Amino acid sequence: MTDSPARPATTIARRGFLALSGSAVAAALAACTASPSPTGATPTPTPWTPPAEPMTFPSDYVWGTATSAYQVEGATTLDGRGPSVWDTFTATTANIKGGATGEPAADQYHRYEADADLMADLGVGAYRFSVSWSRILPTGSGTVNQAGVDHYRAVVDALVARGIRPAITLFHWDLPQALQDAGGWTNRDTTARFAEYARVLFDALGDVEADWFTINEPKTHAFVGHWYGVHAPGLTDPDAAAAAVHHQLLAHGLAVQAFRASGAKGRIGIALNLLPAYPTDPDATGGAERVDASENRLFLDPVLLGAYPTDAIGPYPGSLPADATAFEALQLTGDLDVISEPCDLLAIQYYGVTGVDANGNTVTIEPTSAASWQQIRADGLYDLLTRLRDDYPQIPILITENGMPDPLPAVTVDDPYRIDYLRTHFQQAARAIGDGVPLIGHFVWSLLDNFEWAEGYAQRWGIVAVDFVTQERLPKASAGFFSDVIAANAVSPD
């Protein structure tokens, strides 16, 4: 379990968590039997039970699986790829469980054809993968590495040949090290470099009908990488985290503009991980509002409404403890217009919820998985989706990540807990569609067991197991379940 700098001592934050013992979890659960509503969300007054008949999805609903470059590719020094911040971060073995690195990962750099076959066998309609920026531009900018472009062209072609829609993430946390050396996301110039990189890809792959995601989870990269110090680049500076928030969002907007200008086919959006925050008692509402501000509205509001919330940053529990005046000073005239450039879709990533106590600290109110930051609550997804419906302009929504890890580090193909997780979350998605949420698809994290960041290879999130020695792929029971759901385009009650 990671014992690392985190939010203020009593909080349990994503990957910067403090370990809670089983009895502490039980006590937290007992203290919270009342089923509170998340801040900003539609209340869920009575427990919901699925109908007796299978719940069906719209005929064009997209069923997908997801991965990211550093987590699955391996081949970190091949064919001209330059180093990224994750190569640097993993080189310090103490940063990662077991001293693991991005080698060999799931060796997808070499096995993408076989993995595409695997997805075709499962009936998956879309594959969300990310591009390694430093394969395309080894120093982040300047001369294009054609071998890198050719690789992703081949991946896209392999998918299209099997009728699988590419869902391409431009940035999933692996910033070229050369850009980090120049200040990374604290440096405004990185936003222009990102737009340059995006243009290379739109020109190279824009003839293909695809979905594009600019930035994956800007919150996790900003907070866990720049504030908690648990992810690359390993900083522990809230002001750097705030700068990384603004500059990643600005980079997103610039890439959307570049996408429009390029005439590339397909759709574009940003992938935000969102966290319903439930007050644990009536006095906790203010704290839950602040957690909601820093976890959710700090990202949703600028992208969808063109303004930052005023309660996300400051010296209070639940807030990002950066200097709000310095954060404002980063915002130049016109930045919010760029950030709120209209998108074609909103990608959300949902893993669970958090409680917030009367002191404004995040607390555990639901059972956690092997990832202690993950508090599992399926109807939190419904609350989140209906909240988006009610609080923001209507835009097609894709769930681009949703899943849970196996309880133990060993390879297993017997994963009833994951079947239960997926079934209950699919049910809540169907319920939300029935209640008017414009949800158009659902991607499971992950296709494969992979390199889970600071957890190394010790946390397996795949519906397909990977033996990292032989690289054998072994579909888990949940892969069969998912395949059946896709074939029926429906989820049954049990």
Ligand code: FCB
């Ligand atoms: C998400 C990340 C993804 C993976 C899952 C478990 O936050 O986007 O890379 O680590 O969590």
